[in-house]
Amino acid sequence: MKKYVITLIVSVFVAISGAVNAQLVKQKTKVEEKNQVDRDWYNCSFEKDGVYGACVNEAYEFLKGKKVKARPIVALIGTGIDTEHEGLKANIWKNKKEKADGKDNDKNGYVDDVNGWNFIGGKDGQVMPFVMREGEREFLRFKDKYGDVVRDGDIYYSFATGKKEIFTPENAEEFNYYRQCVYKESRLAQAMSTKWMDHVSADYTRLFDKEVRAKYPNKEKITVADVIEVCAPSKDDTSIRGMILYGIQIVANTRRTDDWESIYKIFVAESRFTDGQQKYDRTYAKYGNDGRQAIVGDNYLDINDRVYGNNVLLTADAAIGTMIAGVIVGQRGVEGRNNPIADQAEIMTLVVQAGEGEPYLKDMALAIRYAVDHGASVIMLPQQNSLYPEEQKQWMSEAIRYAEGKGALVIVPVHELSRDLNENIFFPNRWMDGGKEFTNLMTVGMSGKDGMPSANSNFGSKELDIFAPGMKLFSTCTGDTYQFGNGVPMAAATVAGVAALIKTYYPKLTGGQIRDILLKTVTSRKGIELEKNVQREGKKYVDLYLFDQLCLSAGIVNALEAVKVADEWSK
Structure with missing residues (x-):
């Protein structure tokens, strides 16, 4: 009763403003003021470069001379991207069974899904301008x-x-x-x-x-x-x-x-x-109305109503997806550009989000299944959410379980809300279906050059798996441009890139095995004490934590150590 009364007091006497979760922000830093090391810090290591990157450059040294065995597909479930960007177009996934001829050549219900699909589009080419929470x-x-x-x-x-x-x-x-x-x-x-x-x-x-x-x-x-x-x-x-x-x-x-x-x-x-x-x-x-009924026309509460959307991937907010993609794939070693993590991987684009709001769970569940059915071994979701209606939660659980059965790794960034995930439940999580926990679901928080987590990151000693570089990352942006950006999706992209790098050389490893490897091979920050923002009952505090109280792995993703273990496991 006490909580109910407090809620009513707030509703009557306080103006409530919705929380704005800016998950990815482009920076205005001029490119010419940054050298290549600054652009590529997330590829670097503390031992060689003095920054807590993901040790990607050293991983490539270890992999030198080893045979590339696959071009793994990374499915980005979120916003659209610029598939024609100079730094990405060679790594854009192509549906080999589909042609851009106005026909459903592969008979999957989606016409001209050559590079992916837009689940919030209409038959007339329109795309929803935003999605509701x-x-x-x-x-x-x-x-x-x-x-x-x-x-x-x-x-x-x-x-x-x-x-x-x-x-x-x-x-x-x-x-x-x-x-x-x-x-x-x-x-x-x-x-x-x-x-x-x-x-x-x-x-x-x-x-x-x-x-x-x-x-x-x-x-x-x-x-x-x-x-x-x-x-x-x-x-x-x-x-x-x-x-x-x-x-x-x-x-x-x-x-x-x-x-x-x-x-x-x-x-x-x-x-x-x-x-x-x-x-x-x-x-x-x-x-109160995001135009779904008028534009898309499906019943979002019916998972069996699955044939809808269009193939428009260059959306109004494609800059976000383009920056995420650029961290993962592209050509390495081109001066003036960023060095992506997995140069052999391919990006599949599945649009479920339009800038503002929270994706429809039906769209995400169908997108996960689409990704798995079309060969994706790494799948990145746009965000966690604190509200999953029970039936729709089951759709997501079944989709993630389906991906697990097919060996795909599913990665999701946590929010920047300063919440303790042991006290606040967010979805998806490994225990959400009430059965055996998912072995292929990985949650990611954002860290910086100094090896410290974002002050506002959600955290949890069991609920958050790993931290990864996500602050001031240089990457591709729409229109053949390059920008610096911050955001937890960039950190999740770093982990997705490392996972794709592993799949490039060791394709038989499953998503669950790769998650295990990434957790066991972090750059350890165990025992490091730091100040961290934490929000409880609407109030924000600053408290002292050990790094190992913030995430399961107690560290930052490390590509070098990961490929070493992957190499051993594959033998």
């Missing part, structure tokens, strides 16, 4: 059931046709999911709750006025202190009476007045109700 999608799914329901102690009220008492919701588990999970993740749910709570607080304010005047019928000037004294709830009162009184006290203190009449007018003013409705309308206009 999962919380907003879930709010819209449950809005007509629970959006207008307010719980006050043991009583439930509906505001659908004016305030009226209703029976306990038939599906208590579903209602609690909406209140505790969807509400937390949805700006729309919060805006609607605020709107109805304005009405509830007005009702209580009128009741308080009636009670205090009954107590002091002849008092000329009623004070806020009088109201607090007369109307205070009993200890066993589970209603939100006390919360409303607390809110009244906050407003009175803020306005530096004890005059009840002026505070009363604020809480019962018609303008509050109008403002609440207008705020909800503005929130809905901004976040």
Whole structure:
């Protein structure tokens, strides 16, 4: 009950702004001001270069003279990319069974999927401009059931046709999911709750006025202190009476007045109700419709409705995917460019994300299966999420398990939210299907040249696998350009590149085996003490941690040691 009351206080009296998770940011650093070592630090090592890179250059020295045995396919599930970029086009995956002729040559349901597929595109060539957050999608799914329901102690009220008492919701588990999970993740749910709570607080304010005047019928000037004294709830009162009184006290203190009449007018003013409705309308206009039905036209809640999308890969936010791809593949040793990690690998592009929002789980599940069915051995997902609806979580679990059975490694970057993953569950994770943990799912955090993790990285001694270079990485960008960029996806791309390098020379190793190798061969940072941001219950703290408290491997990905072990294992 305590958490519920606190949530309602926040919804009524505090303007809530959605968290912005800028996962990848291009830098304005001029290319000509950086030398080749600066561009390639993520390939370097501490022993030779004094920076905590991924030891890729030394890995190539070890591999010199060894036979290239495969061109592994890395599937990037996220934004589009520039497939014609000079540094990438030789490493773009081509579907050998498909032609760009307007026909579905390979009979997989996707017309002209020559280099990949766009799951948020329409038949007319349009692409969704953004995707909603999962919380907003879930709010819209449950809005007509629970959006207008307010719980006050043991009583439930509906505001659908004016305030009226209703029976306990038939599906208590579903209602609690909406209140505790969807509400937390949805700006729309919060805006609607605020709107109805304005009405509830007005009702209580009128009741308080009636009670205090009954107590002091002849008092000329009623004070806020009088109201607090007369109307205070009993200890066993589970209603939100006390919360409303607390809110009244906050407003009175803020306005530096004890005059009840002026505070009363604020809480019962018609303008509050109008403002609440207008705020909800503005929130809905901004976040309530991403155009999926009009553009894509599928049923996103039906996993069997799988034939949709288009083959448009150069999207409005393709710069992100292009930078990620450039860390992984391309030609090494070209002056002025970056040196990618796996020069023989190929990039398959599967679009599920458009800049803002959180990808549809159906799109990601189908994209994973597409990648596996078309030969991808390394798959990179765009992000973790704190909200996975149960049925859709099963789709993702089954897709990752399918990839595991086919020997594919699945990599996902963690968020920059300063959350302890032992206390906050994010998906996908290795335990999400309730059975045996996934052996092929790898979570990645971002580190810098100094070998230190990002101050805001999510962390967990079991839940986060490994750190990797992701700060100020030089890579390909749209239009044959090159940029420096920061972001956890760049760190995940570093790990994907190392995994692809291993698959190039040791293709028989499975995704689970490669994950084991990468975890066992890190540049160890065990015992290193550092300051780290951590966020708990909405408050951010700075605390001291050992590196081994932050991730399972207690270190940074090391390509040299990884290929050495891969070489031994393959023998």
